[in-house]
Amino acid sequence: MGDRIQETARAAVRRYGRTYAEEAGIQLGDRPAPLYQLLVLTTLLSTRISATIAVAAARELFAAGYRTAPAMLAASWQDRVDALGRGHYKRYDERTATMLGNAAELCQERWHGDLRRLHREAGSDVRALRRLLTEFPGIGPTGADIFLREVQVVWTDVAPYLDRKVVSGAKRLDLPASGERLSALVGQDDVPRLASALVRVSIDAKAAEGVRAEVSGRS
Template identity: 35%
Template sequence: MSQQDSVDALIRDQGVLFSEGMGATIARNTPQELFHWLCGSVLLAARISSDLAVQAAQGLRSKGLHTVDALVAADEATIMRCLGENGYKRYDGVGTDYLKATARLVQDHYNSDLRNMLDDDPDAVLGRLKEAKGLGDTGAGIFAREAQLVWDVFYPRLDGPAIRAAETLSLTTDHGALVSMAGSRERFVRLAAALTRADLGAPSEAVRQTVV
């Protein structure tokens, strides 16, 4: 088996984007979809399983609490109840505070559109993302990992978990080589998600069988 086989198996078996699991369609590159992914990144950055964070972000969307205006207008009890009912009970209070503060930040500083924080400096954009309460380096990296699908400033990007998984699976960590093996920008982003899933949990059996 080759590294190409591993890349193909990762994308095929574990390449669902975390944002997709939440119901956010980043490929649209719209304020609403990007903000929903930012909320998801805030939830994923907490010390809780990724599955529960995804479930909580799904819950926000199902209640219409995934937009800037909706979160700013919602009372804290409503948000807290939504998070608690969707697996985020341990952090529902903190999560509510973070989400409300993040919504106000995006509304006040970026006219409710995250695209207004963009420029050509990835570190500067990451710094602006970290202004969101509770996001920090980890959360900003989570957001960037899938936002690179539409934000050129971050492409191509692999963060810590994906790099660890690549090393474990005897894959190169050279971004150019992985972009080439992935074959497209979307597939590279799915590869980054797949490697992250492999690090957080475990590689699928099909992926393990390809390891050189």
């Protein structure tokens, strides 16, 4: 039974372990530009729109050069709307363009465009990190979860970070729902990828079926 649980976790990583940051072309590192790009992606993912469209819109914003808080601020509101539109992020484009501008202003004025400062202020207190993240326009508790789930790749003091969607996905695959036990199944380095996989499983029953089918095929 233990071997099957471990193989289930590893199959989930193989099938669905690509993070949203990777899909958006963000080379995530503990540096101002990629951390800001993750904040942008988180804002887009926080709206009631598909993850595929949110990722596409993020790629369009980055392709337009809006990869840092100063660059986003320098763009006009219409520039941001147009980039979002190219990513087919049209239902919420105008409101989101405004939020991105306001968030960039907050990032620049309070954190000097460098979210490492936010991390340092919070220390290792995850609740403080969540609270500071929700001060950005467009990012609520769910958005803070998305950011922390993704950033744990580089902010290792946050790991293992499991939000409700990760736990839901783990339960759907009959995996343990604790960070310590999940880490033991795949290794600490792959916990962020497992978290990403379990989010997909939590929102797509077919993803869970695919993981189970792969495990059964290897049995």
